């Protein structure tokens with residue numbers, strides 16, 4: 001596949017996946033674990049989004065439902081109220097696409113109408129009506145693996161073989177998308193670090209990330225500030241940058257094309273270094 005074919009159309013805005021890119025996280029939930037409450041008012045959220053673009057983010061991920069371990073579901077109307085006004089003001093002001101982090105078909109449709117160009121679904125379009133909504137809005141979709149639901153997913157997650165099971169799940173969701181008429185070139189895959197996984201599971205998935213890459217679609221990795229970094233380093237959430245950068249660089253070397261991160265400027269630099277190593281030929 002040539003580089004030109006690696007440019008994904010996100011509702012009229014390009015996302016160049018011929019090399020690894022950074023997706024900047026913008027949570028607009030009152031309880032998001034790492035920057036909860038910081039960006040709740042729209043002027044502040046808007047400024048943060050513009051700053052992330054200036055720092056080199058290739059896409060901005062806006063989420064109105066917290067999926068942190070133990071979090072509680074919110075209604076679609078509340079999620080729409082949190083994300084749609086922000087998408088409406090932000091979309092015309094930036095050249096990079098906006099991703100909406102949601103599992104709800106009504107939110108997907110409202111966000112797309114407001115100018116979002118990418119759907120990021122931690123439930124991989126398993127909610128009733130989500131496949132149809134993703135098909136109708138005709139935007140790229142990230143399908144993420146999660147074992148269980150956010151409220152309970154970290155209560156003794158178990159796999160016989162985690163990499164096989166995650167790959168098998170993603171393969172099955174790709175099939176479901178194709179059967180629903182969603183184009184293969186619109187799909188992105190994500191093993192879902194931290195979503196129903198122990199530290200050992202997360203490390204296995206990163207160690208063997210090329211097996212997810214081998215499924216033949218772009219891979220997104222979200223490790224930034226997560227508890228796996230906290231557990232390895234005994235660091236609180238605000239003090240996990242160095243560990244997150246190490247994980248981001250490894251994910252890129254393993255073939256990930258989108259790194260979802262809170263600390264955009266630093267992550268862009270880590271991704272550049274890892275990408276340069278990947279791009280080097282010769283022996």
Ligand code: 7PJ
Nearest residue numbers: 067120142144190192193222223
């Ligand atoms: C992820 C996500 C992830 C994708 C969150 C957090 C928790 N979406 N949304 N992948 N994580 N695709 O920000 O740490 O890993 S919410």
